[in-house]
Amino acid sequence: xxxxxxxxxxxxxxxxxxxxxxxxxxxxxxxxxxxxxxxxxxxxxxxxxxxxxxxxxxxxxxxxxxxxxxxxxxxxxxxxxxxxxxxxxxxxxxxxxxxxxxxxxxxxxxxxxxxxxxxxxxxxxxxxxxxxxxxxxxxxxxxxxxxxxxxxxxxxxxxxxxxxxxxxxxxxxxxxxxxxxxxxxxxxxxxxxxxxxxxxxxxxxxxxxxxxxxxxxxxxxxxxxxxxxxxxxxxxxxxxxxxxxxxxxxxxxxxxxxxxxxxxxxxxxxxxxxxxxxxxxxxxxxxxxxxxxxxxxxxxxxxxxxxxxxxxxxxxxxxxxxxxxxxxxxxxxxxxxxxxxxxxxxxxxxxxxxxxxxxxxxxxxxxxxxxxxxxxxxxxxxxxxxxxxxxxxxxxxxxxxxxxxx
Numbered sequence: 001x002x003x004x005x006x007x008x009x010x011x012x013x014x015x016x017x018x019x020x021x022x023x024x025x026x027x028x029x030x031x032x033x034x035x036x037x038x039x040x041x042x043x044x045x046x047x048x049x050x051x052x053x054x055x056x057x058x059x060x061x062x063x064x065x066x067x068x069x070x071x072x073x074x075x076x077x078x079x080x081x082x083x084x085x086x087x088x089x090x091x092x093x094x095x096x097x098x099x100x101x102x103x104x105x106x107x108x109x110x111x112x113x114x115x116x117x118x119x120x121x122x123x124x125x126x127x128x129x130x131x132x133x134x135x136x137x138x139x140x141x142x143x144x145x146x147x148x149x150x151x152x153x154x155x156x157x158x159x160x161x162x163x164x165x166x167x168x169x170x171x172x173x174x175x176x177x178x179x180x181x182x183x184x185x186x187x188x189x190x191x192x193x194x195x196x197x198x199x200x201x202x203x204x205x206x207x208x209x210x211x212x213x214x215x216x217x218x219x220x221x222x223x224x225x226x227x228x229x230x231x232x233x234x235x236x237x238x239x240x241x242x243x244x245x246x247x248x249x250x251x252x253x254x255x256x257x258x259x260x261x262x263x264x265x266x267x268x269x270x271x272x273x274x275x276x277x278x279x280x281x282x283x284x285x286x287x288x289x290x291x292x293x294x295x296x297x298x299x300x301x302x303x304x305x306x307x308x309x310x311x312x313x314x315x316x317x318x319x320x321x322x323x324x325x326x327x328x329x330x331x332x333x334x335x336x337x338x339x340x341x342x343x344x345x346x347x348x349x350x351x352x353x354x355x356x357x358x359x360x361x362x363x364x365x366x367x368x369x370x371x372x373x374x375x376x377x378x379x380x381x382x383x384x385x386x387x388x389x390x391x392x393x394x395x396x397x398x399x400x401x402x403x404x405x406x
Contacts, residue, residue, distance in 0.1 A: 010214070010223055013080040017227055021234035024072045028065055028238035035064055036249060044117070046250055050191065050308040050315060050374055057247060060117035062255025065235040066110040069258070072231040073103055080227065094144045095220070101140040102228065102265045106258065108133035109182065113257030126186075126253075127179055133261060134178040137268055138171055145271075154402075174268050177277065182260030184283035187290060188361060188381075189256065190305040191315070191374050192247040196240040197382045198282070199259040203233050205279045205389040206266060209396070218271055225266035232262050245375040278392035282385050286361040289343070293359045297331035298322065304358035306366055306377075314371040317345060317363040324354045 039045060039058035046059045077099065084091050112129040115121065121129075148170035152160045166173070189195045207229050210222040239255070242248045267276030277284075293300035299322040306315035327335070335356070338344040345367045347355040357363045365380060366372060372380075 006219075009080075009083055010219065012083075013076075014223065014226060014230075016079045017076060017230050020072050020076055021230040024068050024231050025234040025238050028068050028235050029241065031068070032061060032064060032238065032242050032249065035061075048192075048247060049303075049305060051246065052310055052313070057250050059250040060114060060252030060254050061239065061242070061249040062251040062253075062258055063110065063114045063117075065239045066106075066113075066254060066258040069231050069235045070103065070107060070110065072235075073228065076227065076231075095224070098140055098144060098224065098269050099227075101136045102269055105133050105137045105178075105265055106228075106261050108136075109257045109261035110254065113182075113252070113254035116257070117252040117254050126183060130179045130182040130257070130261065130264075131175050134175055134264065134268075137178075137265060138174060141174070141268060142171070174264075174273055177267065177273055178261060178264040180260075180283075180287075181264045181276075181280065182257045184280055184287055185259055186253055186256035187294075188283055188286045190303075190360075190362060191378055191381075192245040193240060193243050193375075193378045194362075194381055195251050195256055195259075196236055196243050197378060198385050199255075200233060200236050200240065201382060201385040201389060202259075202263060202279045203229050203236065205392065206263065206276065207233070209272065209275060209393070210270070213272075221270045222272075225270035225272075228262060228266050232259075245378065275392070275396055278395055279389055281388035281392060282361065282381070289361060289364060290359045292331060292334040292338075293320075295330075297328060297334055298356070298359070301358065304360050304363070306362055309371060312371060313373070315366060315374055315377055316371045317357045317366040319345075319355050319357050321353060321355050323352050324348065325352050 036058045039060065040056050044059050045056040047054050048057055078085075080099070081091065081096065083089070109130065112133060116126065116129075148166045148168075149163045150166060150170070151163055185195055185199055188198065206225065210225045210229070213219070213222045216222075236255075236259075239249075239251060243251055263276055263279075264273075267273040287294075292298040293304070299320050301318075301320055303318075304320075305318060307318040308314075309316055324332070335344070335346075338359075339346055343364065344359070345357040357367050362377070362381065365377065369380075
């Protein structure tokens with residue numbers, strides 16, 4: 001295949017994709033206000049606990065942007081393959097199946113996310129559902145690639161060789177990536193604009209990475225990733241307009257599941273699943289910080305949102321109260337570590353009662369910077385996300401070149 005043909009296969013579908021994404025943005029901007037009342041009538045609404053008023057805010061609007069995203073991708077399906085059809089060339093069935101499997105996984109996750117918003121599923125179901133939704137994608141990866149080799153860092157090659165075959169454990173890792181991506185965004189949430197804001201920064205980071213890598217041998221895989229990310233960014237930007245402070249809509253778990261599965265899909269099929277994980281540094285930190293409560297080593301209230309102070313109109317760190325003597329050994333050990341490195345606000349009394357901040361990155365920021373206005377807190381968290389994305393690029397390129405032959 002000559003250079004002109006490759007450039008046409010790159011530029012034409014991406015141009016159409018961008019145009020369709022712009023159309024999806026304006027359609028989403030106009031459709032969300034018209035559907036808000038329908039969600040409230042269906043009892044899909046919540047009360048913003050960080051506001052003085054008690055207005056009903058429609059919830060699970062992520063299903064709207066998710067549907068528009070999927071419709072855009074469905075309409076886009078023929079575009080990447082028109083050149084093969086009109087020129088009567090050999091049709092790339094493997095690429096076509098990848099495309100459909102990716103859409104199937106995202107569609108399944110959108111459905112399961114909306115079911116979670118409506119039925120309020122338990123945490124064990126939230127861990128199981130992404131695993132099931134990613135199975136079509138893993139099967140396509142197995143049929144088309146089945147590459148489970150990883151490069152070994154230079155200092156370890158004397159003992160392990162140039163590469164190691166992880167066999168089935170690589171598929172376990174990719175399945176766990178989907179579980180982590182979908183739930184990590186959901187855990188770092190609770191204030192206006194944060195879920196959409198962090199997801200957009202991750203998506204833009206993936207776009208930058210893909211554009212940089214388009215000049216490499218795997219340009220088709222990175223082109224595939226861009227097909228999905230551009231419409232996702234467009235619909236999410238429209239959602240952010242209504243979810244930003246003061247929020248007129250809530251995105252729900254549906255959006256978090258949709259976002260996580262989209263990132264997992266492009267990472268797996270685009271062959272940069274490890275790099276995708278680098279863009280989740282704040283979510284990884286938040287997860288590790290939350291482990292004692294997530295696994296109930298320490299009592300975990302239903303909501304760990306920051307506490308709203310009506311008098312000052314500011315957010316403060318929320319707390320949990322428990323008996324220290326009732327903690328299991330893992331709970332006591334984890335809290336000893338946290339207290340030793342001084343990353344918790346800890347108050348105890350002679351009656352064995354402990355008051356501790358809820359273990360989220362949001363509350364950790366609040367115990368360090370003090371009470372803060374909600375939009376300012378969201379901006380700080382988004383700046384942290386931007387900084388971590390820059391750090392991810394440093395790790396991926398100059399730092400990785402020290403340990404790998406890239």
